[in-house]
Amino acid sequence: MTAQRMARTTAWLALPSALCLAAASPALAHDGHTAKTSTSASADQTYQINLEPLNKSGSQGTALLSLDGTKLTVKIEAKGLVPGQPHAQHIHGSTDGHDFHCPDASADKNGDGIVTTAEGLPSYGDINISLTTKGDTSKKSGLAVDRMPTAKEDGTLSYSRTITVSQDVADHIKDLHVVQHGIDPNDNNEYDFGKGKSELDPKLPQEATAPAACGMVRGAAVGSMPVGGVETGSGSTQGIESPGLIAGGAAALLAAGGLFAVRRHGAGRRTVRADG
Template sequence: MSKRPGRLAVLAALPAVTLLTLAGSSPVFAAEDTPAYQIDLEQLNDSGSKGTVLLSARGTELTVWIKSEGMVPGQPSAQHLHGSTEGHDFVCPDASADTDGDGIINNTEATVHYGDINIALTVSGDTDAAKSALAVDRMPVADKEGKISYKRTIPVSQDVVDHLKDLHVVQHGIDRNGNGKYDFDGAGKSELDPNLPQEATAPTNCGEVKGASVGSVPVGGIETGSGATATGVSPGMMIGAAGAASAVAVGALLVVRRRAAAKAGAVA
């Protein structure tokens, strides 16, 4: 019985770090004052796409990591943070969102469910929704295997930081006719811009925040850690961060154990 209070004490002694884990990856520690949220991307429009996202805020700078697969090879994927910073509850759509019955959930139909674009997740330049939502020339391009690795740190408003849990990540781009590119033959013109094919703007996946501090940076492939590392993130950096935090935890544990032993000796 005397050992149990010591174990509880070490947990209470470590309020400054939170353990983040993701299936198949090494544990990573993050400071409590650095909000981190995990998002699992799930397919829309029978695209077969899936992915993992981490949103991590430090002050009013937001770092976004995305690892996705099942995208259209060699094609750009518009991607955004959707949702409200005013506390409104949005969700990822299901098949019932296809209100015109054409077999495709277009972005207008989906926006009713996942909300307006808040931030355009471009690879460079402006991220303002009004200016860059359809800036396909500055969006990530899938490799020949249909995979996207993305990392960028961008300035955001305090409202975005405060409401990260209310936002969703959506990637766009489908290949309805299976010819390996976006074209007008697959699904006609985009309702957002008639100069773009519907295939280029229809959502391919969507993900909702799972909860505060529940995921690690997706440094490997989807789910299993088998793929290439995300741009700008090295396994060594992650291991170093985890190792430093682990050392703190081990040190605190030893202190608690020594104090418990000394107290037991005094009682005896």
């Protein structure tokens, strides 16, 4: 009886402590959740991205993304690009839970040897920021090649711009990545129709819009499958966050007077330019 009485007494003494702990648990969980979700970018955060070649382009480079609050400075140094040609470039990915990544050769669903923009989108996601040299940086400027950087005659490209981004972008910068476009599979230093027409606009060569290089923030998940709202493995743009991206981008390009046009220059060299 004495032992039973002592056990009951011990249990009653422990109960208030247990109740206090239980009452505190939701607050502790809430505090932990707050700490996890309020990871706003602090000043002077810098992330390095190594740009690796896609489509056997031979291009490579380094991008630095530096955040100061919602001010994002993007610096890119690249080489091995198509000389003298504009190269559309973007920050791709999602800030709402989708897990995107750089594609590999398996994204080439029709087996033609080229991972096209449409084939790559299910892997690297929609355009979040268009890395133009001036003016608008939204996805509406995704095809604004008249405002995209042009590679020098030696195939190098230097880019630097500071833009204001949303808080979501600042908070999820590690989930985003950089893609550069424009390839030259037949090594003739120009964009031509050797690989057919672009699925973004039949007036454009596939070479002008196919991805040339992609890089993810160091430490980001590599090889993860996209989740939620994306049709993977279909090679189509169905389910992408903005299904009207291709049509809208082409329309914006036409409205801006920046449509790619193939022309011949003095020595018969064909190139792709932006008509103004």
